[in-house]
Amino acid sequence: MLPRPARRSAPTTAEADAWAAVLVRRRLLHAALLVPSGQWLVQHEPEGPVRVLAGSADVLELAATIQHHIRSVRPESR
Structure with missing residues (x-):
């Protein structure tokens, strides 16, 4: 697997x-909500605990972690 190139700028809120x-629509997260402080509240399952993420960079890190997990457990289709 190729390493990810380094970002040149901080992730935006958008x-x-x-x-x-996307994570919620694909049912990889139950909920993700941006709060006025810039933090994100995420919940993996409807009755699960709510995690507080510090900002946009943490949301992108979570998305990357989920993608990595999906790709590592999915059988190769090549």
């Missing part, structure tokens, strides 16, 4: 919001 929407 980018984090887009990733959060």
Whole structure:
């Protein structure tokens, strides 16, 4: 697997919001909510605990972790 290139700028709120929407729509997260402080509240399961993420960078890190997990457990289709 190729290493991810380093980012040149900090993730934007819009980018984090887009990733959060995809994760919820694909049912990889139950909920993701941006609060006025810039923190994100995420919940993996309806009755599960709510995690507090510090900001947009943490949302993108969570999305990357979920993607990595999905790709590592999925059988190769090549």
